Amino acid sequence: xxxxxxxxxxxxNVPIVVIERHTLVRKGICNIISKxxxxxxxxxxDTVSKIEFDKTGYTTIFLLGTSTSLTEYLYLMEIIKNKxxxxxxxxxxQLHGTGMLKFLADxxxxxxxxxxxxxxxxxxxxxxxxxxxxxxxxxxxxxxxLCSNDKTNMLTFRELHVLTLIGQGEDNVSIAKKLFITNKTxxxxxxxxxxxxxxxxxxxxxxxxxxLNLIVKN
Numbered sequence: 001x002x003x004x005x006x007x008x009x010x011x012x013n014v015p016i017v018v019i020e021r022h023t024l025v026r027k028g029i030c031n032i033i034s035k036x037x038x039x040x041x042x043x044x045x046d047t048v049s050k051i052e053f054d055k056t057g058y059t060t061i062f063l064l065g066t067s068t069s070l071t072e073y074l075y076l077m078e079i080i081k082n083k084x085x086x087x088x089x090x091x092x093x094q095l096h097g098t099g100m101l102k103f104l105a106d107x108x109x110x111x112x113x114x115x116x117x118x119x120x121x122x123x124x125x126x127x128x129x130x131x132x133x134x135x136x137x138x139x140x141x142x143x144x145x146l147c148s149n150d151k152t153n154m155l156t157f158r159e160l161h162v163l164t165l166i167g168q169g170e171d172n173v174s175i176a177k178k179l180f181i182t183n184k185t186x187x188x189x190x191x192x193x194x195x196x197x198x199x200x201x202x203x204x205x206x207x208x209x210x211x212l213n214l215i216v217k218n
Contacts (some may be wrong), residue, residue: 020065088129
């Protein structure tokens with residue numbers, strides 16, 4: 001009955017954007033989505049920077065593959081929060097580490113699926129997000145419960161953003177300018193990051209973050 005209600009209430013002509021760096025993986029996802037009769041326009045890109053935003057007024061679904069970095073998520077969320085059209089973000093992730101789960105949950109991502117999700121899971125996730133609800137696959141839900149006591153799970157969205165910029169080699173002045181905050185606020189964020197990760201330097205923080213899959217190794 002719930003599935004019928006979802007199908008009855010979703011809008012047709014839904015545009016969807018698939019973002020995945022690996023061509024074969026991206027093509028496989030697009031092939032699955034092309035079979036869904038409520039998807040009107042399918043766009044694909046290997047990076048967030050190559051997205052062309054839809055202007056039809058329909059809810060746009062952004063589906064980000066497992067190759068998407070934390071930096072790209074941050075970039076996408078910054079762009080779409082300034083758009084007037086409705087949108088939903090779905091993430092396909094590999095369940096390694098807890099930091100990415102925390103980030104996705106806090107940053108406004110509507111649906112999270114693990115790498116073992118089925119075609120049916122993807123279909124239900126898209127429909128659930130179109131209804132304005134949150135979707136988590138079963139393994140993602142289990143992982144989120146298990147990581148609730150993980151110290152790194154206490155990193156806030158802003159702290160993860162600062163940590164990502166540190167990993168890119170940015171200094172405090174540059175971070176402050178990019179995030180529109182003061183140098184003193186950046187220093188406070190870094191102090192809290194060091195404490196939560198149990199490190200004493202920026203290099204140690206980056207290495208620890210890479211081990212936890214919070215940021216991608218260069």
